[in-house]
Amino acid sequence: MKLFYKPGACSMATHIILNELDIPFELEKTDTDAAVTVSGIDFRSISPNGYVPALQTNDGDIITENPAILQYLVDGATDSKLAPPNGTLERTRLHELLNFLSAELHKAYSPFFSKIELDASAKEAAQKTLSRRVGAMQDRLADGREFLLGDTFGVADAYAFVLLSWSPVIGFDLRPWPEVAAYVKRLRRRPAIIRALQAEGLLDERVAS
Ligand SMILES: N[C@@H](CCC(=O)N[C@@H](CS)C(=O)NCC(=O)O)C(=O)O
Known part of the structure; x- marks a missing residue:
């Protein structure tokens, strides 16, 4: 398999899960702007929308979109605990969560990475939306659970880790949401996450407050 990625981008969620599953894979760094x-591949021929992650399977198929890639990887693994079995309510809960992460939390960070500078009111609005989304994560973790779906690490945690670890990069303080800040710190100690951060050259960064 080959993962088209950008250091620190949401493609790191796939990178973490490839590590967790101990699947052999190659990394191909991508400049999405160019x-x-x-290695000189026209990235639009791989990912027509121009964004990472894109995963090339061993059969040469290309899969895009974080929720689809993450579930493809666990469904191909034997007896993986990284996602509940298909056809169960627990799996539907995972879909619900991955959609929240992709459409709501991920996109709440996007304005801060826009090439267009935010004026004061746009920044305030973006911070308000992001605060609401991080607040929803805090509510989910408030019962003392270790991971988003309970006591087992799964694909949603890999994705959530990557998104939340953008907080120090954009100057967004997680301390008002102590369960969320503690969750990020906990995840950062996982060997699969440490290896992904190291391989992407980010081991000394992405330390949330
Ligand atoms: N809906 C996509 C969004 C992917 C996405 O936003 N990727 C960002 C990095 S986190 C990217 O490659 N942006 C570059 C661009 O859009 O040109 C998914 O969930 O996979």
């Missing part, structure tokens, strides 16, 4: 990969 739409070219490090």
Whole structure:
């Protein structure tokens, strides 16, 4: 398999799960602005929307979109605990969560990475939305659970880790949400996450407050 990625981007969620599953894979660094990969592949021929992650399977198929890639990887693994079995209510809960992460939490960070500078009122609005989304994460973790779906680490945790670890990069303080800050710190100690951060050259960064 080959993962087209950008250091620190949401593609790191796939990177973490490949590590967790101990699947052999290659990494291909991608410049999404120039739409070219490090080996000179036209990235639009891989991912027509121009964004990472894109996963090339061993059969040469390309899969895009975080929720689809993450579930493809666990469904192909034997007896993985990283997602509940298909056809169960627990799996529907995972879909619900991955959609929240992708459409709501992920996109609440997006304005801060926009090439267009935010004026004061746009920044305030973006911070308000992000606070609401992080607040929803805090509510979920408030019962003392270790991971988003309970006591087992899963694909949603890998994705959530990557998103929340953007907080120090954009200057968004997680301390008002202590369960969320503690959750990020806990996840950061996982060997699969440490290896992904190291391989992407980010081991000394992404330390949430
Ligand atoms: N809906 C996509 C969004 C992916 C996405 O936003 N990727 C960002 C990095 S986190 C990217 O590659 N942005 C570059 C661009 O859009 O040109 C998914 O969930 O996979």
